Amino acid sequence: MLDVAALAGVGLKTVSRVVNGEPGVSPTLEAKVKHAIEQLNYRRDANASMLRRLGGKTQTIGLVLEDVANPFSSALHRAIEDSARARNVLVFAGSCDEDPRRERELIGSFRDRRVDGIIVVPASHDHTYLYDEQRAGTALVFVDRPAGHLDADSVASNNLGGSVAAVEHLLAHGHRRIAFLGDLLSISTAEERLQGYTRALERAGIGRDSELMRTGLRDPEAAAQAVNALLALPEPPTALYTSQNLLTIGGIRALRSAGLERRIALIGFDDVALADIVEPAISVVAQDPQAMGQVAAELLF
Amino acid sequence: MLDVAALAGVGLKTVSRVVNGEPGVSPTLEAKVKHAIEQLNYRRDANASMLRRLGGKTQTIGLVLEDVANPFSSALHRAIEDSARARNVLVFAGSCDEDPRRERELIGSFRDRRVDGIIVVPASHDHTYLYDEQRAGTALVFVDRPAGHLDADSVASNNLGGSVAAVEHLLAHGHRRIAFLGDLLSISTAEERLQGYTRALERAGIGRDSELMRTGLRDPEAAAQAVNALLALPEPPTALYTSQNLLTIGGIRALRSAGLERRIALIGFDDVALADIVEPAISVVAQDPQAMGQVAAELLF
DNA sequence: GGGCGAGAAGATAACGTTGTCAAGAAGCCA
DNA sequence: TGGCTTCTTGACAACGTTATCTTCTCGCCC
Numbered sequence: 001m002l003d004v005a006a007l008a009g010v011g012l013k014t015v016s017r018v019v020n021g022e023p024g025v026s027p028t029l030e031a032k033v034k035h036a037i038e039q040l041n042y043r044r045d046a047n048a049s050m051l052r053r054l055g056g057k058t059q060t061i062g063l064v065l066e067d068v069a070n071p072f073s074s075a076l077h078r079a080i081e082d083s084a085r086a087r088n089v090l091v092f093a094g095s096c097d098e099d100p101r102r103e104r105e106l107i108g109s110f111r112d113r114r115v116d117g118i119i120v121v122p123a124s125h126d127h128t129y130l131y132d133e134q135r136a137g138t139a140l141v142f143v144d145r146p147a148g149h150l151d152a153d154s155v156a157s158n159n160l161g162g163s164v165a166a167v168e169h170l171l172a173h174g175h176r177r178i179a180f181l182g183d184l185l186s187i188s189t190a191e192e193r194l195q196g197y198t199r200a201l202e203r204a205g206i207g208r209d210s211e212l213m214r215t216g217l218r219d220p221e222a223a224a225q226a227v228n229a230l231l232a233l234p235e236p237p238t239a240l241y242t243s244q245n246l247l248t249i250g251g252i253r254a255l256r257s258a259g260l261e262r263r264i265a266l267i268g269f270d271d272v273a274l275a276d277i278v279e280p281a282i283s284v285v286a287q288d289p290q291a292m293g294q295v296a297a298e299l300l301f
Numbered sequence: 302m303l304d305v306a307a308l309a310g311v312g313l314k315t316v317s318r319v320v321n322g323e324p325g326v327s328p329t330l331e332a333k334v335k336h337a338i339e340q341l342n343y344r345r346d347a348n349a350s351m352l353r354r355l356g357g358k359t360q361t362i363g364l365v366l367e368d369v370a371n372p373f374s375s376a377l378h379r380a381i382e383d384s385a386r387a388r389n390v391l392v393f394a395g396s397c398d399e400d401p402r403r404e405r406e407l408i409g410s411f412r413d414r415r416v417d418g419i420i421v422v423p424a425s426h427d428h429t430y431l432y433d434e435q436r437a438g439t440a441l442v443f444v445d446r447p448a449g450h451l452d453a454d455s456v457a458s459n460n461l462g463g464s465v466a467a468v469e470h471l472l473a474h475g476h477r478r479i480a481f482l483g484d485l486l487s488i489s490t491a492e493e494r495l496q497g498y499t500r501a502l503e504r505a506g507i508g509r510d511s512e513l514m515r516t517g518l519r520d521p522e523a524a525a526q527a528v529n530a531l532l533a534l535p536e537p538p539t540a541l542y543t544s545q546n547l548l549t550i551g552g553i554r555a556l557r558s559a560g561l562e563r564r565i566a567l568i569g570f571d572d573v574a575l576a577d578i579v580e581p582a583i584s585v586v587a588q589d590p591q592a593m594g595q596v597a598a599e600l601l602f
Numbered sequence: 603g604g605g606c607g608a609g610a611a612g613a614t615a616a617c618g619t620t621g622t623c624a625a626g627a628a629g630c631c632a
Numbered sequence: 633t634g635g636c637t638t639c640t641t642g643a644c645a646a647c648g649t650t651a652t653c654t655t656c657t658c659g660c661c662c
Contacts, residue, residue, distance in 0.1 A: 001618065011642040016620060024640060041433045046413040047348040047359070048618035052647050056620095058348070060414075068394070069379035071372070071574075078370035081396060090410055093369070093394050095382060109391055112347040113361075132342045252578050273372075273574045277553050302648065312612040317650060325610060349648035353617050357650095 007036040062110030064120040067095040079293025100124030117300045141300045145188045155296045159189045162285040163196020166267045170239045179212040179237035181247045193243040223250025245270035308337040363411030365421040368396040380594025401425035418601045442601045446489045456597045460490045463586040464497020467568045471540045480513040480538035482548045494544040524551025546571035
């Protein structure tokens with residue numbers, strides 16, 4: 001900036017005024033400054049600028065996802081990015097892999113950089129540690145799962161209702177032995193989906209059979225193993241409810257390798273790429289991550 | 302920081318020393334300062350810190366992807382994130398949707414924030430605008446496609462060789478009328494894959510039939526339409542080479558809706574989720590985005 | 603006991619920028 | 633011509649931090 005001012009033969013403040021489009025600079029000087037900026041390829045340091053500005057925003061937000069490479073997460077990410085871009089805001093993204101410690105670390109890093117807001121798909125259940133942050137003016141929005149012990153906005157799907165609908169779909173087709181495959185029950189959505197499953201069965205007057213409920217499954221391989229175990233039961237299930245996208249994939253793989261994909265019904269929660277062209281086609285209760293991300297971003301801003 | 306110093310009854314520099322783990326602070330004062338930090342929930346402002354530090358790094362990198370929600374891009378992203386996390390570096394990610402202007406805008410924003418390095422899946426072909434940036438010390442790595450008119454590292458797949466292999470696979474199965482579906486030829490990888498296609502055909506002594514070459518396809522819908530048009534030809538192809546993941550998906554959909562998925566062969570470039578469980582299974586020439594991202598990050602750092 | 607060195611602590615300036623304010627020029631009206 | 637307003641411009645301090653340098657306190661040795 002000093003170099004620009006020297007080359008244009010003006011004071012620092014005049015350069016600052018031109019850079020920020022402030023009024024009160026004569027056209028002559030403005031042209032000189034712009035020329036000098038061009039020539040020196042000058043770019044204002046956004047960090048220094050925000051440091052000085054009163055109550056300055058960094059034009060930056062942080063995003064804590066389960067895994068940036070997960071289709072659900074990355075669709076969320078994209079929607080949020082678009083919303084941020086429209087406001088000239090940049091997005092820090094990070095994966096926490098359902099690890100509460102990593103969630104805190106990431107948010108801590110965001111805080112160090114003084115992000116204006118944070119959108120979280122939370123891994124932990126206690127967010128009291130964010131109280132000061134929130135009071136200090138950092139916007140905070142939770143997605144997919146609610147905040148724990150903190151008064152903050154959150155955007156979520158109707159996991160319970162969707163789950164009931166999925167299981168009732170299977171019941172309507174005459175299934176009575178329906179297995180449940182789920183993620184870690186410490187994840188609130190997984191828990192809600194399990195509740196939907198049991199509620200639908202209760203309504204149908206079917207007692208719960210804990211042998212048919214497999215939880216804590218974290219990837220397609222675990223789901224496939226669980227399905228193999230279910231198939232090996234003396235009285236195997238006639239239908240599967242895979243309550244998460246990766247588990248749906250694992251479930252399908254297991255059924256195919258057993259050659260049972262047409263004998264055992266399957267319904268999933270979360271959409272799955274190519275679900276339409278697998279044979280037989282897979283039914284899913286789809287969420288709309290794009291819409292969730294957009295709503296979350298609008299709330300944040 | 303001033304509050305912490307006051308509460309601990311020490312000078313600013315002592316707080317700074319404690320925060321940075323510098324030696325030369327008596328255990329008594331160190332304990333006092335740490336207690337004050339705890340009590341006030343103080344966190345150093347990383348931006349201000351890096352501003353003052355000589356040649357300070359912001360511990361931040363920028364990542365320009367085609368689309369954060371695209372599976373290839375997001376797998377890259379994740380690998381880069383992991384590498385960055387190990388170095389306590391945060392990642393700004395952005396999508397440019399193959400728009401060169403957006404690429405420049407994003408990189409400009411990164412520059413304003415003084416990122417230490419930038420990893421780009423480039424949309425443009427001329428990167429001379431990055432010359433000053435590079436000379437100023439910003440690390441620069443290109444992924445998937447080379448830099449244009451700039452001396453910088455890049456990490457890419459063997460598009461030409463992979464493409465030749467894919468087409469030769471079809472030739473070996475006796476196919477002679479093989480259609481090519483490709484993305485915009487302004488994308489260098491799309492161009493290389495087309496070259497691989499024509500080279501394999503030449504080697505087999507088969508003349509190129511421009512009717513069978515469909516390019517500029519940007520999404521599954523466009524690919525499906527192109528396949529429908531191909532099928533409507535007087536002499537339709539007996540095999541398809543879909544040279545990008547989204548086009549593979551569109552191609553499969555079109556074949557299925559025409560009921561020809563067992564009559565017309567298909568091979569794709571890029572992996573596709575669930576490619577293994579579609580019936581008949583899809584062959585693909587898979588890239589390894591995870592490895593590419595890791596290598597790119599290692600190069601950058 | 604005095605001089606000296608080592609170590610601890612803080613005062614001050616500086617990083618790149620913008621808010622505040624004062625100075626100067628120019629125009630206007632009586 | 634003189635006083636007033638308006639506009640342009642730059643000097644200076646400040647944002648939150650760290651580098652440099654000085655001051656001070658010990659303890660040691662001759």
